[in-house]
Amino acid sequence: MARRILITGASGLLGAHLAAALSRECEVTGVDRHPWWGDEPIRLIQEDLTTAPAAAARLIREAAPDVVIHCAAMTNVDACEQEPARAEAVNAGLTRAIAHTLPASCLLVYISTDGVLSGEAACSTEEAVPAPRTAYGRSKLEGERAVLSASDRHLVVRTNFYGWSSGRKRTAGEWLYGALADGQPITLFHDIYFTPIYVMDVVDALQALIARRGRGLVHVGGRDRVSKEQFGRLMAELGGFSAAQARSGSVEQAPLAASRPKDTSLSSARYEQAAGRAAPSCRDGLLRFLADQTRPLSRRVLAGDPQPRAGAPTVQA
Ligand SMILES: NC(=O)c1ccc[n+]([C@@H]2O[C@H](COP(=O)([O-])OP(=O)(O)OC[C@H]3O[C@@H](n4cnc5c(N)ncnc54)[C@H](OP(=O)(O)O)[C@@H]3O)[C@@H](O)[C@H]2O)c1
Numbered sequence: 001m002a003r004r005i006l007i008t009g010a011s012g013l014l015g016a017h018l019a020a021a022l023s024r025e026c027e028v029t030g031v032d033r034h035p036w037w038g039d040e041p042i043r044l045i046q047e048d049l050t051t052a053p054a055a056a057a058r059l060i061r062e063a064a065p066d067v068v069i070h071c072a073a074m075t076n077v078d079a080c081e082q083e084p085a086r087a088e089a090v091n092a093g094l095t096r097a098i099a100h101t102l103p104a105s106c107l108l109v110y111i112s113t114d115g116v117l118s119g120e121a122a123c124s125t126e127e128a129v130p131a132p133r134t135a136y137g138r139s140k141l142e143g144e145r146a147v148l149s150a151s152d153r154h155l156v157v158r159t160n161f162y163g164w165s166s167g168r169k170r171t172a173g174e175w176l177y178g179a180l181a182d183g184q185p186i187t188l189f190h191d192i193y194f195t196p197i198y199v200m201d202v203v204d205a206l207q208a209l210i211a212r213r214g215r216g217l218v219h220v221g222g223r224d225r226v227s228k229e230q231f232g233r234l235m236a237e238l239g240g241f242s243a244a245q246a247r248s249g250s251v252e253q254a255p256l257a258a259s260r261p262k263d264t265s266l267s268s269a270r271y272e273q274a275a276g277r278a279a280p281s282c283r284d285g286l287l288r289f290l291a292d293q294t295r296p297l298s299r300r301v302l303a304g305d306p307q308p309r310a311g312a313p314t315v316q317a
Contacts, residue, residue: 004064005029006069007022007030009073011044016037068106069109075136091136100146108155109206110143115160123195123267124219137261161197163199176235183245194263195225195226195265200292208275208277212276225263
């Protein structure tokens with residue numbers, strides 16, 4: 001593993017879990033608009049990387065990283081649809097600036113999304129032609145292209161994860177858990193398919209890929225393709241909640257600013273081969289998520305079990 005790591009978006013969902021995990025063996029510098037909320041001793045620089053044009057270059061010069069993991073992004077899909085220019089500036093422009101500033105010796109890991117896919121095929125491989133349906137997806141695809149054209153050593157990871165945040169900005173997984181635990185009436189989409197993966201499993205995957213010098217484009221998803229409804233009902237079952245108040249519905253009926261692609265499930269075969277391990281099942285990921293709810297970040301890292309459990313049951317789509 002590298003010695004000095006710079007993580008952008010280090011107070012966000014993925015960035016914070018990465019920072020907590022990597023700080024056990026590396027010198028971690030984080031940058032984010034928001035304060036650090038973990039208990040690990042990382043150096044967090046609180047600033048907005050898009051307000052000052054030279055901010056990214058200065059930060060890279062000061063932190064002198066071996067690896068940059070670029071998580072900062074405008075992640076609200078509907079907000080991106082309403083403000084495409086801002087989405088473009090953050091998700092593509094900032095990524096381009098970072099990619100062009102890095103010294104040749106530094107590895108850039110760009111966290112991208114299954115939302116760059118058209119949503120018309122199941123379990124897409126890296127060979128699938130991207131055709132994003134949303135402003136978010138288009139801006140992230142531009143970010144991917146900026147990274148891959150800057151150097152063939154860089155790594156672009158497409159994923160879609162869930163986990164526990166700082167509480168500042170509730171994640172979809174937290175919202176779902178809260179609604180199920182409280183028995184609120186909710187609609188679970190039966191016609192949106194994905195391959196969700198728990199955030200700590202993404203952290204484990206990124207550590208493995210960086211250690212094995214992964215490069216190019218890699219999909220990192222869960223092993224199971226599930227609908228949003230199957231995912232919600234499995235969370236309810238494993239969490240011991242009644243799903244009686246959850247009704248099955250179609251995304252077509254939902255009043256969303258950005259129309260969602262229907263099937264963004266990923267094949268993680270390339271990752272499995274590169275990392276030498278299986279992608280986690282939906283059940284194992286959710287069990288890890290549920291067990292981590294009351295743990296602080298540092299304990300989530302220590303509780304991690306990156307090895308898949310043999311014979312674990314999987315969810316059928
Ligand atoms: N969550 C998912 O399921 C998912 C799925 C696929 C891909 N991804 C990708 O994974 C990466 C991490 O996602 P996440 O869910 O961890 O996101 P997140 O929780 O929103 O974290 C991103 C962090 O970066 C900050 N940030 C954004 N722009 C910034 C800027 N210009 N300067 C400084 N800080 C900035 C955000 O602040 P604000 O909150 O104020 O913007 C936030 O704290 C993103 O690149 C995202 O596109 C996420």
